[in-house]
Amino acid sequence: MLPSARLAFRHTLRRSTASSSAGGVHDRSKTIGFIGLGAMGKEMANNLLTKTMAANSDAAVTFVVHDTFEQSITRFLTANTSLHPKRNIIAASSPAGIAKLSGTIVTMLPSSPQVEQVYTQENGILEGLESYASSNDPQASTLCIDCTTLDPAVAVETAAKIKNANSHGVFDMIDAPVSGGVVGANAGTLSFMVGSDSTESFQRAEPYLSLMGSRSIHCGKNGNGLIAKIANNLLLGISMLGVTEAMLLGTAHGLPPSVLAGIINTSTGKCWSSEVNNPCPGALEGTKYSPPADRDYEGGFAARLMAKDLKLAMNTAKLEGVPTPLGQLTASIYEALGGNDEYMNKDFAVAFKALQAAVGREEFRQGREKV
Ligand code: NAD
16 A cells, blocks of 8 residues: 555544444455444444445455444444454545545435535535545546435536546446345345446446345436435335325224234235334234334334335426426425424334324314214
């Protein structure tokens, strides 16, 4: 490694209560950066790190993490440096620091504003790539894999800036949003929907994605991975509300939840929201599923995230003039749930609890009498 590169390497590191391990040799092509150690990201990073280290005994293999939430970094380093005491597992103080070191960067952030901040604003990835490529290594190559669910237009715009970062370096950014939730992230069984202009970049990303998931689908050009993800979540939000209404209707008239769910799940109304994540408590008793509804909607996919994805779906539909009457209604219901302190962090099946609570309300009763 060039002396100047070693200097950049050292400056990028941040002291942590957990000691980083091996130290020593740095090889950009063998360094993986990970930004965003939240509910999904920490599970994905754990799998990526553990499986990479298990498959490769080379001491130069390095894992660098960053998050704005200090405790997440400390927790990650503490757990992983004790599991892999002789390996390079370190933290960087900014996304620019990650970019100066890493040949591959994975990001898992809340949505568009955070992706713009991490990639293109001060101390962001773009700044790190540009300064590294011009001062240290004109041939630097980095692939950024963004797994966030965000506005496809913002993703395409950000990727264009990364691709043009420096005429000497070889930089690319692809969108790779996921489905499978926290359970799939933990088990390493996520599905990645990849938008990448370049087939080569998709192929380069695949070995990394395969350490975090069981399926990667190349959906076409940049932004297409997000279009696929957003279309799926539009349908998921609508189907959840459909199942919610059907379960409310049946149980309000005295049908036991498990009887009604058993009928729906062997009939034409069956879908993931009825069979696996049924929103009515007790509906899946006696089956192999244990939905968040049976734990007061703890865990699962937060209502605030569904609200965000439906808003993205509405904006994306508007761009092409796609009519979405059900989507708009669903988005407005989740906007209310996502802004409600009691429901926002619960699984999105909590719509059932919210509508059930509305049964007792005056305006609902009056509406019923009119009918
Ligand atoms: P989260 O809020 O738990 O995690 C986001 C992480 O990003 C946090 O640790 C936060 O501190 C960090 N962060 C925010 N801004 C940052 C910045 N500027 N720089 C560095 N770090 C920053 O969210 P999550 O549940 O992990 O979801 C991440 C993405 O995955 C979202 O786009 C979500 O829609 C999508 N997703 C979530 C699920 C799920 O079940 N949770 C399922 C599929 C897809």
